[in-house]
Amino acid sequence: MVVAPPTLIAAQQNNELRTVTCKGEVAVAADTLNVRSGPGMAFKVTNLAYKGENLKIYQESDGWIYVELPSGKLGWVDKKFTRNIDQSPVG
Numbered sequence: 001m002v003v004a005p006p007t008l009i010a011a012q013q014n015n016e017l018r019t020v021t022c023k024g025e026v027a028v029a030a031d032t033l034n035v036r037s038g039p040g041m042a043f044k045v046t047n048l049a050y051k052g053e054n055l056k057i058y059q060e061s062d063g064w065i066y067v068e069l070p071s072g073k074l075g076w077v078d079k080k081f082t083r084n085i086d087q088s089p090v091g
Helices: none
Strands: 008-013 016-021 024-028 032-036 045-050 054-061 064-068 074-078 082-084
Touching: 016 054, 045 074, 054 074
Parallel strands: none
Antiparallel strands: 008 016, 024 054, 024 082, 032 045, 032 074, 054 064, 064 074
8 A cells, every 4th residue: 555645634623724754555446436525425516536546645534635736736535436446445
């Protein structure tokens, strides 16, 4: 498994600014993957990720992962549509 060097991002939650460290990377396994504003299907789709793109992981919550896209944008994706960089399923 390839592990990305630690990267820090600022994340705002409940009007508090905090720093989050990169916990690794995954690749998109689906042809197109919805990137959402929160960890669940009820949250708005804000971006798309595409098969083979590598996403940096910052947080996990109930089968969802908070990621950074190659463009630098952030959002939540369903973990089951990703895989470890070494091709193994995540989880």
